[in-house]
Amino acid sequence: MDYPANFIHDIIEKDISDGVITKIHTRFPPEPNGYLHIGSAKAIRINFEAAKRYGGLFNLRYDDTNPEREEEEYVKAIREDIVWLTGEEPAGGVFFGSDCFEKCYEFAVKLIKDEKAYVCDLTGEEMREYRGTLTQAGKESPYRKRSVAENLDLFARMKGGEFPNGACTLRAKIDMTSPNMNMRDPAIYRINHTPHHRQGDRWCIYPLYDYAHPIQDALENITHSCCSIEFENHRPLYDWVVDNVFDNPTRENRPCQFEFARLNMTHTVMSKRYLRELVETGLVDGWDDPRMPTLSGLRRRGYTPSAIADFLDRAGYSKAQSVVAVDMLEHCMREELNASALRKVAVTEPLLVTIANFPDDKTETFSLPNHPGDPALGKRDMPFTKQIYIERSDFSDNPPPKFHRLKPGTEVRLMGAYIIKCDEVVRDVSGEIVELICTADIETGNGVPTDGRKIKGTIHWLSAAHCIDAEIMQYGRLFTEEEVGENYADFLNKDSAKKITGVKLEKSLESAKAGERFQFVRMGYFTPDTKNGGIFNSIVDLKSSYRPS
RNA sequence: UGUGGUGUCGCCAAGCGGUAAGGCAACGGACUCUGACUCCGUCAUUCGAGGGUUCAAAUCCUUCCACCACAACCA
Numbered sequence: 090m091d092y093p094a095n096f097i098h099d100i101i102e103k104d105i106s107d108g109v110i111t112k113i114h115t116r117f118p119p120e121p122n123g124y125l126h127i128g129s130a131k132a133i134r135i136n137f138e139a140a141k142r143y144g145g146l147f148n149l150r151y152d153d154t155n156p157e158r159e160e161e162e163y164v165k166a167i168r169e170d171i172v173w174l175t176g177e178e179p180a181g182g183v184f185f186g187s188d189c190f191e192k193c194y195e196f197a198v199k200l201i202k203d204e205k206a207y208v209c210d211l212t213g214e215e216m217r218e219y220r221g222t223l224t225q226a227g228k229e230s231p232y233r234k235r236s237v238a239e240n241l242d243l244f245a246r247m248k249g250g251e252f253p254n255g256a257c258t259l260r261a262k263i264d265m266t267s268p269n270m271n272m273r274d275p276a277i278y279r280i281n282h283t284p285h286h287r288q289g290d291r292w293c294i295y296p297l298y299d300y301a302h303p304i305q306d307a308l309e310n311i312t313h314s315c316c317s318i319e320f321e322n323h324r325p326l327y328d329w330v331v332d333n334v335f336d337n338p339t340r341e342n343r344p345c346q347f348e349f350a351r352l353n354m355t356h357t358v359m360s361k362r363y364l365r366e367l368v369e370t371g372l373v374d375g376w377d378d379p380r381m382p383t384l385s386g387l388r389r390r391g392y393t394p395s396a397i398a399d400f401l402d403r404a405g406y407s408k409a410q411s412v413v414a415v416d417m418l419e420h421c422m423r424e425e426l427n428a429s430a431l432r433k434v435a436v437t438e439p440l441l442v443t444i445a446n447f448p449d450d451k452t453e454t455f456s457l458p459n460h461p462g463d464p465a466l467g468k469r470d471m472p473f474t475k476q477i478y479i480e481r482s483d484f485s486d487n488p489p490p491k492f493h494r495l496k497p498g499t500e501v502r503l504m505g506a507y508i509i510k511c512d513e514v515v516r517d518v519s520g521e522i523v524e525l526i527c528t529a530d531i532e533t534g535n536g537v538p539t540d541g542r543k544i545k546g547t548i549h550w551l552s553a554a555h556c557i558d559a560e561i562m563q564y565g566r567l568f569t570e571e572e573v574g575e576n577y578a579d580f581l582n583k584d585s586a587k588k589i590t591g592v593k594l595e596k597s598l599e600s601a602k603a604g605e606r607f608q609f610v611r612m613g614y615f616t617p618d619t620k621n622g623g624i625f626n627s628i629v630d631l632k633s634s635y636r637p638s
Numbered sequence: 639u640g641u642g643g644u645g646u647c648g649c650c651a652a653g654c655g656g657u658a659a660g661g662c663a664a665c666g667g668a669c670u671c672u673g674a675c676u677c678c679g680u681c682a683u684u685c686g687a688g689g690g691u692u693c694a695a696a697u698c699c700u701u702c703c704a705c706c707a708c709a710a711c712c713a
Contacts, residue, residue: 405651410706
């Protein structure tokens with residue numbers, strides 16, 4: 090199929106054809122303050138793919154410039170998710186923004202010497218007042234005119250730990266009247282005595298994102314810095330930093346920022362804050378709960394990196410704010426799994442069927458294809474005995490219109506085996522159907538009836554003597570609403586995870602391994618749970634067009 | 639009342655002056671030993687709205703309108 094155009098590709102191709110860039114270099118800069126989700130995957134994909142496509146390099150860089158929010162657990166998880174998603178270690182390397190602290194400090198000293206930065210003693214509240222509003226210009230800080238020498242001294246003392254948190258900041262001297270709020274003398278350094286997850290207490294001053302990010306990009310020789318659209322009005326500041334920190338950077342050796350719209354999906358919350366809340370309040374089974382939109386959750390649920398990439402590419406990389414339907418993601422997964430997943434039989438609600446005219450102790454073997462459309466995937470033997478299980482919902486003694494499955498007195502095909510007819514319905518005292526007595530068309534076997542009669546329905550079955558007991562987790566959508574509103578809790582789908590016990594599975598599933606994906610015939614796609622042995626997680630259901638009406 | 643950005647089918651999305659691609663969803667129908675898959679068909683006289691330029695406009699000009707982001711010592 091045709092994928093939507095990717096404007097980043099257009100930009101890069103122009104840069105290459107213009108001869109301004111020879112080696113493409115991109116990066117994905119997550120803050121290690123949570124797990125990556127499918128929204129992050131879009132940023133990874135756009136940066137990774139651009140580098141891959143044009144023979145460049147892709148870096149992973151932890152943007153760890155805020156000691157209060159970052160943890161080692163996330164550092165590890167993020168890397169695993171990226172390697173899983175892209176299928177390789179970041180070719181350009183793995184970096185930490187915090188490793189640039191020394192450089193950032195030197196550049197800040199340079200800015201002070203160039204009279205482009207100053208130490209400001211305004212409190213947070215005062216600074217807000219001085220900044221002005223969206224419609225009113227700000228006014229200059231009284232500390233803006235400090236001498237270079239004084240600024241140098243003060244900044245050194247900030248670094249030396251002389252001041253408490255919040256006592257002062259280093260600010261870029263730009264323009265307090267700029268219509269762009271980001272340019273009104275933004276703070277570029279703040280004091281924070283919280284120990285850093287990698288630097289310990291080596292630093293008590295930390296560069297802010299707008300200052301550190303372009304420096305990190307430049308130091309890593311990033312050519313195309315693709316980020317989401319909320320940073321669009323930060324671009325002038327990004328460029329200001331590059332221009333004022335580095336000497337006459339040309340396009341060849343300067344990073345440029347490009348923006349794309351972030352991913353929103355129906356029935357899905359991307360906010361890390363809320364995802365964390367779900368984890369912390371125990372509403373889900375961790376960041377990798379199979380219902381979570383996190384990469385680890387999707388992975389545990391059985392999603393493949395290729396399906397995610399396909400989905401992302403189909404949704405496209407425009408700048409328009411949008412909400413993509415999860416149906417598209419699910420479609421991509423189904424499409425891949427339909428072509429690759431081995432077919433297996435699972436009977437979720439077993440109903441015993443006795444084949445009256447089948448010998449008591451005989452075990453017959455039928456060979457079923459592992460995949461109806463791909464003979465290369467081989468076959469497997471399915472034992473058949475007098476007593477079998479079928480799906481309770483595949484029988485009805487009060488069938489709705491167009492019910493093509495088993496009903497009293499009519500025939501149905503047991504997939505890959507006999508045609509059977511229901512002769513008798515056995516009930517217990519309460520009236521519940523407990524068993525069906527059927528006869529099989531032994532003569533026809535698993536072939537086509539010679540008298541030309543057509544058998545409309547096919548149902549799946551399992552020999553009662555040759556199956557294993559299992560549990561499966563069936564997952565629905567975590568949220569009930571298409572677009573989840575502010576009060577996320579209101580939209581939580583309480584039935585999004587259902588454990589189904591007493592499930593009968595075909596024997597071959599005994600050796601199923603994590604990472605394998607199967608289609609449980611007529612039901613959906615499943616994979617062994619990587620955390621709980623013996624449980625199968627549903628990846629995505631099969632679509633059904635059966636409408637009794 | 640500021641700056642930047644975005645508005646093309648229910649949802650994404652191509653298109654970049656030559657007369658509206660594609661995908662998802664939906665709906666018909668065919669096929670089927672998975673009511674799956676596959677297949678075939680239907681689904682924007684119209685591109686946020688109004689004006690203008692042009693033989694020709696979703697594409698150019700213009701005036702509006704709507705939505706998103708920005709006033710952290712977060713990223």
